[in-house]
Amino acid sequence: MIELENVAMSYGGGELLSDISLQLAPGSFHFLTGPSGSGKTTFLKLCYAALTPTSGQVRLFDRDVRAMDRDDIALARRRIGVVHQDVQFLDHLPVADNVALPLTVSGRDTLDETVNLRELLNWVGLKSRADALPPELSGGERQRAALARAVIMSPDVILADEPTGNIDWDMSQRLLQLLVELNRMGKTIMIATHDLNLIRAAKGQVQARVLRIAGRRLQLAGADL
Amino acid sequence: MKRPDFTQVAEFVVGDAQADRMVPPTGITARLTLLSAAAMAFLAVFALALSVATGRMAERWGDELARSSTLRISAPADQIDAQTQAALRVLEQTPGIASARALTDEEQRSLLEPWFGPDLPVETLPIPQLIEVIEDGAGYDAQGLRLRLSAEVPGAVLDDHTRWRQPLVTAAGRLRLLGWVSIVLIFGTMAAMITLAANAALAANAQVIAVLRLVGARDSYIAKAFVRRYTLRTLGGAAFGVVAGLVAILLLPSAQTAGGFLTGLGFQGAGWLLPLVIPPLAAAVAFVATHLAATRTLKELP
Structure with a gap:
């Protein structure tokens, strides 16, 4: 699905990541850890082609990112759901429209999907907030709305960057629950987080691999978490 | 396309x-x-x-001004008719001229009226005879006509309006x-x-x-x-x-x-x-x- 081969990424002279190789197999569940500033967000951005690697190859769905034009990347992103650390919405549209946004921009008729949308909002617990504007939502609600938006196209991969960064433990658990359920439905999940408790909580429910970025390299962390 | x-x-x-x-x-x-x-x-x-x-x-x-010119004949009173006839003959033979017509006394008087009033006895004054020349589409050769006139009608002055018309057309x-x-x-x-x-x-x-x-x-x-x-x-x-x-x-x-x-x-x-x-x-x-x-x-x- 997403393959990285000897990828290196530098910003303004300094190398942030080097010699990174990874294959995300369908249905896998990965955690990505590492200290702040180690390059977790950069790594995820490489995975959805928001950045092009300085060297090495990134392949999305068997296509080299460098060979893809902007429209190809847009189409690939319809198959990759992304939840950002600082979630952004269209602040002038209600939550329901924001969640349905991927459908709208890909030209799908949102009327046909009304039932799906309602179910999805119910699933993330935002049924009663469907008509609220994004700035009126709490941190947890925003994260859940972002997750709903990330999965509405039924993408193959879901990338989440610190999805529990701004929310309390109970809410983190709920969010994790949603991601685990998605994984059981066959979705590939990658969660960047420095919350080890979250990883431990997940370990009981799902076969998760933990990757760590340290010293610019990606390592498979031991099972001793 | x-x-x-x-x-x-x-x-x-x-x-x-x-x-x-x-x-x-x-x-x-x-x-x-x-x-x-x-x-x-x-x-x-x-x-x-x-x-x-x-x-x-x-x-x-x-357009309009280019199509008309004026021929002015200043000559002693006894020669003016002969020269007018000669000029009209020359004009008739010139290619590019549709018509040429000597203005009548009444017309000349009405032209002068704004300056001299209605009671001017035009006949008694040695005013030049005017001939109105109308070109056809192709126009005539003003230089050639001037040369011919100077030989056959010494008192004729051709005014083809170009001199004052050209700057106006350019300005427009x-x-x-x-x-x-x-x-x-x-x-x-x-x-x-x-x-x-x-x-x-x-x-x-x-x-x-x-x-x-x-x-x-x-x-x-x-x-x-x-x-x-x-x-x-x-x-x-x-x-x-x-x-x-x-x-x-x-x-x-x-x-x-x-x-x-x-x-x-x-x-x-x-x-x-x-x-x-x-x-x-x-x-x-x-x-x-x-x-x-x-x-x-x-x-x-x-």
């Missing part, structure tokens, strides 16, 4: 209600775009009127050029204003664009939302400006009554339809300007 696809144009005008909602409404830029489009269209109407009117003026001076031509240059400048300024407004809107909506890109919107989808908005706004503003400009021209006092020499600033006949070209042209300018601005901005985003 590919035929223009009008269904696409229709789709563009009708628009995608969903896509339109993606970009938040912007009060002040919208009003400023409308206002500047209206102002520019208003000015364009006047520049167009100027061009058309001066074009008409140049044509009239060039320049004025017309100035009008067209103004129109080009007006549309250029309109393009610049709309580009600035569109750039401001694109910058102000950076978050919207980032979100749309993240969820898989193509550049063309995002650009269309902006381009459509600015194109329709400009079309509306320009239409308003043109109507206002035409009303203003209709309300101008007519210069025709003051004398047919100067033509009034305005349009004649089918010319009134000419300003209707301005709004679609302005919309086309806005379309291209916003499209370029949006494409450029989007290319720089991930």
